[in-house]
Structures are given as C-alpha cells and as structure tokens.
Amino acid sequence: MLRFLALILVIGSAFSAGTVSAEPSELQLLLQKNNCLACHMIDKRKYGPTLKEVAEKYAGDSGAVEKLAAKIKAGGTGVWGEDVMPPQAQVSDAEAQKIAKLVLSLQ
Template identity: 45%
Template sequence: MRKVMAICIASGILLSPGAARADADLFRKSNCMACHAVDQKRFGPSLKDVAAKYSGDSSAVDKLAKKIQVGGAGVWGQVPMPPQPQISDADAKMLAEYILSIK
C-alpha cells in the first residue's frame, strides 16, 4: 500500500503544472514580454495566436526555438522579431514548448 501511495504522490508531482509555471517565469524573465502578451497583440502576435498557427505542426518547437534565437520577419507582418542570441538552446526550446501549450 505504501508503494502505491508513493507512486501516486510521485506521479502527482511529475504531472503538476509546475513545469508550465517555470516556463511562464522564463517568459516573464526574458525579453519576450516587450513585444508579446499571452492573449493580446502587442508589437508581435499574442502567444495564443502563435500556438494556434503552429498547432498540429510536429516541427513547431524547433522552428519557434530557432526563431526566438535568430529572429525573423514577414510571418506576422512588417515588424521584425529581433534575435535573442543570449537565450540558450534549452531555454529557447522550453519557451517554444510553453508557447505551444497555450490554448
């Protein structure tokens, strides 16, 4: 019985939304908020719009992670997205996964 309880507790910890909060914290700590908001357009599209656009795209995490680091232009209009080379590969991927998780 103790083993079952320990597994349930461990599973609850692993499945808790803590990782999503960590990604949201990373989003807030990065330069992303200067141009993006979760549910409204600023200089760039809302994160909800980005998530909707790339939904179902199996290569979206890699595409967005690269775009975070090297920047981009033309996908969402005339305003270019400046590169963020200070963001590590791992953090760029975590940010991309966070963005794609937003509904």
C-alpha cells in the same frame, strides 16, 4: 453563527482563487527573464503576435518546436506581417526549446 460561517467560506474561496491566478506560470517567468514581455503577451497584442495566436497557427505542426526555438534565437520577420523580431541571443538553446514547447501548449 451560520452567517459567520458563510462569511468565512466566501473569504476563503476568494483568497484561494486569488493566490492561484497571482502565481506566474513557468512560461511567464521565462518570458519575463528573457525580456519577451516587451513585445509579447500571452493573450493581448502588443508588438508581434500574441503567444496564443502562435499556438493556434502551429497546432498540429510536428516540426514547430524546432522551428520556433530557432526563430526565438535568430528573430526574423514576414510570418506575421512586417514587424521585425530582433535576435534574442541571450536565450540558451535549452530555454528556447522549453519556451517553444510551453507556447505551443497554450490554447
């Protein structure tokens, strides 16, 4: 009987841990919707910086939300090397701001 209970506990905790990590965050959903994942992942390099690196670089920069929101829409190059980020005109101003805030809160 005790063994049976232990088994239930193990399965139960594995299940709840699984559902937590399988649930995409608000940031992941926005990145997916706006096609950012083609180039950026949160903590693995693909093309361009990881979003965690971006959060580290701008930590403590009070103008960073505005700066990054503008860059998300306009694209650009030269900050992280010579790779070019094309303009992401499909992103609304409100969404660009929201993504910038969520990226900056990573760490």
